[in-house]
Amino acid sequence: MVKKIILFIIIIGIIGAIVMYLWNKPHRDIAAAKEDFIISATDFYKEYSANETSANAKYLDKVIAVEGVISAIExxxxxxxxxxxxxxxxxxxxxxxxxxxxxxxxxxxKPNDKIKIKGKCDGMGMFGVVITQCSLIK
Amino acid sequence: MKIKIIILIGLFAFATAFTIKMESGKYLTKNGKMSFFSSTGIEDIAAENNKVSSVLDSKSGKMVIEVLIKSFRFKKALMEEHFNENYMESSKYPKSKFDGKIDNLTAINFSKDGTYKTTISGNLTIKDKTNPIKTDAIITIKGGKLNGKTKFKILLADYNIVIPSVVKDKIDKEMEITADLDYESMK
Incomplete structure (x- = not known):
C-alpha cells in the first residue's frame, strides 16, 4: 500500500514537472540556433517579391543569415x-x-557598412522582408 | 505690363505646383508598436509587436496598417506557439491589415503642432475574415512628425479565431488591441 502511494506521488510529481516545464519552456534561442539559410538581402527580397506565398512556405519561422549593406539604422x-x-x-x-x-x-x-545578420523570418510587410530576434554574425 | 503679369502668374503657378509636388503629405512608419491584451482565468494573454508598418496620407486621410503576426512576442514561449499555430494559423495567414481613413480630416492641421481627437474607420482583416471597424484615435503632430494612438476591442469569433472548448470559459471572447505608431514625413 505504502509503495503504491509513493509510486502515485512520484508519478504526479513527474507529470507536474513536465507540465511546469512546458508551461515555462524557454523561447527559441535564435542567436544560438544554426541558420537554415544563408542569403543576400537582395536575393532574399527578390525571392519574396517574385512569389510571396512560396517564399513564405520556404522561409517563415526559419533562421536566416542575411548578408547585405546597411541602408539605415532605425x-x-x-x-x-x-x-x-x-x-x-x-x-x-x-x-x-x-x-x-x-x-x-x-x-x-553605420549606413553602407557590410554586415551579416541572423534572425527569424516573419514574412513580407509593406516595406520589404522582416526578420526579428536578430543578432550580428561576426 | 500685361505680359509681365502673365509671366508672374505663370511663375507663381509653377512654384505652387512644384511645392505641392515636393510635399507628398504622406507619413510612414516601419517600426510601429501594437499590443494586445486579454485576461483569462489562468494567466493574462499579452503580446507586443514592434514592426508594424503603416502609410498615412494627410491629403486624403487614407491610411493602411500592416502587421506581421509572427512578429508578436509573448513572455511565455508556449503561449506564443499556441497563438501562432492554433489561434492565428500564422503560417497560413502571416499578416493582418487595416485599410481605412481618418474621419474628420478637416479638423486636423498637419502643419501645426497639436493634439487631435478623431475617429478612424475602415476594414480590418485578420486571418481570412474582413470586418468594418470604427475606433477613437488620438493624433499628435510635433515638429513635422506624427504620432497616432488607438485602443479598441475585437470579438475573436468575428475573425474566425476559434477557442478550444476545454479553455472556452477561461479565455475572454474579446481582445483589446492597442496601437502606438510614430510616423515620419515621407520624402
Missing amino acids: LENADEPTVALITATPDMTVSCGFKKELLSEVKKL
Whole structure:
C-alpha cells in the first residue's frame, strides 16, 4: 500500500514537472540556433517579391543569415532597434529587428557598412522582408 | 505690363505646383508598436509587436496598417506557439491589415503642432475574415512628425479565431488591441 502511494506521488510529481516545464519552456534561442539559410538581402527580397506565398512556405519561422549593406539604422522604436538592409528595389529593404538589450551594438553600426545578420523570418510587410530576434554574425 | 503679369502668374503657378509636388503629405512608419491584451482565468494573454508598418496620407486621410503576426512576442514561449499555430494559423495567414481613413480630416492641421481627437474607420482583416471597424484615435503632430494612438476591442469569433472548448470559459471572447505608431514625413 505504502509503495503504491509513493509510486502515485512520484508519478504526479513527474507529470507536474513536465507540465511546469512546458508551461515555462524557454523561447527559441535564435542567436544560438544554426541558420537554415544563408542569403543576400537582395536575393532574399527578390525571392519574396517574385512569389510571396512560396517564399513564405520556404522561409517563415526559419533562421536566416542575411548578408547585405546597411541602408539605415532605425532607432525610433526603443523596444526594437532595427537595421535595414539595401535591396535592388528602392525603398524596399530587409528589415532586421533586434532585442532592446542589443541597442549599444546596433548603435555602433553605420549606413553602407557590410554586415551579416541572423534572425527569424516573419514574412513580407509593406516595406520589404522582416526578420526579428536578430543578432550580428561576426 | 500685361505680359509681365502673365509671366508672374505663370511663375507663381509653377512654384505652387512644384511645392505641392515636393510635399507628398504622406507619413510612414516601419517600426510601429501594437499590443494586445486579454485576461483569462489562468494567466493574462499579452503580446507586443514592434514592426508594424503603416502609410498615412494627410491629403486624403487614407491610411493602411500592416502587421506581421509572427512578429508578436509573448513572455511565455508556449503561449506564443499556441497563438501562432492554433489561434492565428500564422503560417497560413502571416499578416493582418487595416485599410481605412481618418474621419474628420478637416479638423486636423498637419502643419501645426497639436493634439487631435478623431475617429478612424475602415476594414480590418485578420486571418481570412474582413470586418468594418470604427475606433477613437488620438493624433499628435510635433515638429513635422506624427504620432497616432488607438485602443479598441475585437470579438475573436468575428475573425474566425476559434477557442478550444476545454479553455472556452477561461479565455475572454474579446481582445483589446492597442496601437502606438510614430510616423515620419515621407520624402
